[in-house]
Amino acid sequence: DTAVSQTPKYLVTQMGNDKSIKCEQNLGHDTMYWYKQDSKKFLKIMFSYNNKELIINETVPNRFSPKSPDKAHLNLHINSLELGDSAVYFCASSQENGYTFGSGTRLTVV
């Protein structure tokens, strides 16, 4: 039973395309996140939703748009992909302090 699942695991796409990454958690957590891990393994928060409400929106280009249809799902849509968007994107959820992470989505923009 996967607690936090992301799809797809790998995504290779051309510059300028629009793509989405999906995330679902079955832990009953109220809070979900998107983190970006760059090539130097630096983890940076992008967004956080609590009960479908956006509560953290860090300095992220507005080409990135999160959507939370319900508290178990937090999807990430990226418009007009750029080379610099290549990274591993991690979804996570939390109820008390401490995360449960998804397995990551490796996005490669060519």
Place this chain on the structure above:
Amino acid sequence: AQSVSQHNHHVILSEAASLELGCNYSYGGTVNLFWYVQYPGQHLQLLLKYFSGDPLVKGIKGFEAEFIKSKFSFNLRKPSVQWSDTAEYFCAVNRETYKYIFGTGTRLKVLA
């Protein structure tokens, strides 16, 4: 600026050697502290966490960490590493609700 620093970027040890990875943070006041591990090709997993109480925290797989408030540190230790401990280790701090800041990670390689 508020930050989390992991000074050791790459560590190479032989099996059975002792490990200590440094983590310092720059926040004042009450913080919650975490160590996460990322094995090659896998997702982040929680190793241990500190909220309050005993500053020496035991985690999974024989890891422990000590919170020293006066030094703003939360160093990770293991008395005897194994080859399977080869991974990337991330320190993280939670100060504001819903917001966590991660360090830049330490890549540990254990030689068999």
